[in-house]
Amino acid sequence: MLSLDEVHRVLFGGEELTLDETAVQQVNDNFEFLRKFSAKKLIYGINTGFGPMAQYRISEEDTHQLQYNLIRSHSSGAGKCLAPILTKSLMIARLSSFMQGFSGVHKEVVVLLRDLINHNVYPCVYEHGGVGASGDLVQLAHLAHALIGEGNVLYEEEIRPAAEVYKRLGLKAIEVHVREGLAIINGTSAMTGIGLVNIIEAKKLLLWSCALSSMINEVVEAFDDHLSYELNVVKRHNGQNKVAEMMRGMLRDSKMIRHRPDHLYKELEEEIFKDKVQEYYSLRCVPQVLGPIYDTLVHAEGIVVGELNSVSDNPVVDHRAGNVFHGGNFHGDYISLEMDKVKIAVTKLSMLSERQLNYLLNDKLNHKFPPFMNLGKLGFNFGMQGVQFTATSTVAENQTLSFPMYVHSIPNNNDNQDIVSMGCNAAQMTYKVIENTFEVLSVQVMTLLQAVDYLNCQDRLAPFTAKIYQDVRAIFPKFIEDAPRYADMQQIKAYLMRNEPVIVETVEKKKKSTVH
Known part of the structure; x- marks a missing residue:
């Protein structure tokens, strides 16, 4: 069983995967059971055609070629190759499914998958093709194509024939023994792998x-x-309280945040207050906006990790029960729905960032900063005016991308697949929304740092936010004169994606529980 933290360490920490010997033995026992059990029995995908062609019996002498035909014919993806991090996560997900010992594959499959992951060899898997019903057939066919030594792989930042890379690394391509073709391509591992990175x-x-x-x-x-x-x-939602708690920790020892009783809870004579009694929603309602996003991610993590540790192909080979069960574990609705929810949640996060950015740049709202956080000559210089357009247009793209794929089923495969999940599409669109949102937050970071310099308040910031200021200023110096900012945005985006804010724990007041 794999946790999200373990996947994170392999994907981003360079940690190598090892295979539990007991689990490998279960894979081998499962394969040996299927090899014997399938003799003289009609079992889908072993001695039958696939999908609506399952009514056709395949002769014994053609069963091995059938698996190769399946792999080659379904290696039909289009578009760009998946990013290496997504392909690596896909392979981890497929390996995890096989290691449950219910897929009837030869152990050489799990060994080669482990070796490709550990050697950072990435099969060329294309973004377009999967409908997420009989699994991610097209994406996983490209994985299978590489595993049999015929496809292309990305290795050391070059696309090369798999056979060439295997020879260089001393790896051996897999062979078809019983149902390796169908077992590899028939599952949810592409959408699950992308989903893990998304979470x-x-x-x-x-x-x-x-x-x-x-x-x-x-x-x-x-x-x-x-x-x-x-x-x-008093609002009974875990996410809201977690977000508020994190922000209290982040702002600990700030000399800028004000305590209301010190300013407003006293006798005042003004009829009209210059001070805002309450901040705009994008400042005041952050726990209420980010709280549901927190809760959504917690739930989505449970679903995606559950799928990671599931058996997602068909049929399920159960050597313990001594039977082969036909069904639909390849169907991707669990992942599709969660990815749509994550996509919507992240889009809302980007919308919050855009509103906070607009507040900082609009002097008529904040009454504190120059228009567009312009530290130069008003009218002559432009400050952050140009980059705001990028943030706004990117959030608009997120909003359009957030239309759910889960409800966008199109029957295909001669109507055999008459209701599908579109899970891989959902996962990839979510990945795009997430990447977009890092760009939006990059603009927000730039603007906040300019605001700090305008106020010259570095020494009044909380230690947590002061460190962010110092770290980002090291790669993005204060500016007054106009210059192209696209390279700065790219650098800050890379910084945000590489780093994670370290949360300061707070000591909370504990109240006694009383039953009324």
């Missing part, structure tokens, strides 16, 4: 959004009660 990156985005939301509350000298334990605890 990891979305959780990072949530932390950054909390951090930047804390920082904007600082630079506008907001009141602290909207983040207080007392206000949030």
Whole structure:
């Protein structure tokens, strides 16, 4: 069984995968059972055609070639190759499914998958093709094509024939023994692998959004009660309370956040207050906006990790029960629905970032900063005006991409696949929304740092936000004169994707429980 943390360490920490010997033995026992059990029996995908062609019996002398025909014919993807990190995660997901010992594959399949992962060899898997019903057939066919030594792989940043790379690394391509072709291509591992990366990156985005939301509350000298334990605890949602708690930790020891009783809970004589009694929603309602996103990611992680540790092909070969069970574990609705939810949640996060950015750039709203955070000559210089367009258009793209794939089933395969998940599409669109959102947050970071310099308040920031200021200023110096900013945005985006804010734990007030 794999956890998200273990997947994270393999994907981003360079940790190698090892195979539990007991589990490998179970894979071998499962294969040997199927090899014997399938003799003189009609079993889908072993001695029958596939999908609506399953009514056709395949002669014994053609069964091995059948598996190769399946792999080659379905290696029909289009578009770009998946990013290497997504392909690596896909392979981890496929390996995890096989290691459950219910797929009837020869153990050489799991050994080669392990070796490709550990050697950073990435089969060329194309983005377009999977409908997520009989699994990610097309994407996984390209994986299978490489596993049999015929496809192309990305190795050391070059696309090369798999056979050439295997020879160089001393690896051996797999052979078909019974049903390796169908077993490899018939599952949810592409959408699950992409989904794992999406969860990891979305959780990072949530932390950054909390951090930047804390920082904007600082630079506008907001009141602290909207983040207080007392206000949030009466709303019975875990995510909201977690977000508020994180932000209290991030703002600990800030000299800019104000305590309302010190300013407003006293006798005042003004008829019209220059001070805002309450901040705009994009500042004041951060726990209520990011809280549901937190809860969505927690739930999605459970579903995606559950799928990672599931058997997702068909039929299921159960040597313990002594039987082969036909069904639909390849169907990707679990992942498709969760990816749509994550995609919508992350889009909302990007919308919050855009509104906070707009507040900082619009002097008529904030009454504190120059228009467009322009530190130069007004009218002559442009400050952050240009990059705001990029943030706005990118959020608009996110909003369009957030239409759910889960409800967009199109029957195909001679109507054999009459209701499909489109899970791989959902996962890839979510990946795009996440990448877009890192770009939006990059613009927000740039603007916040300019705001700090305009106020010259570096020494009044909380230690947590001060470190963000220092770290990003090392790669993005303060600017006054106009210059192209696209390279700065790219550098900051890379910084946000590489790093994760370290949360400061807070000591909360504990209230006694009383039954009324």
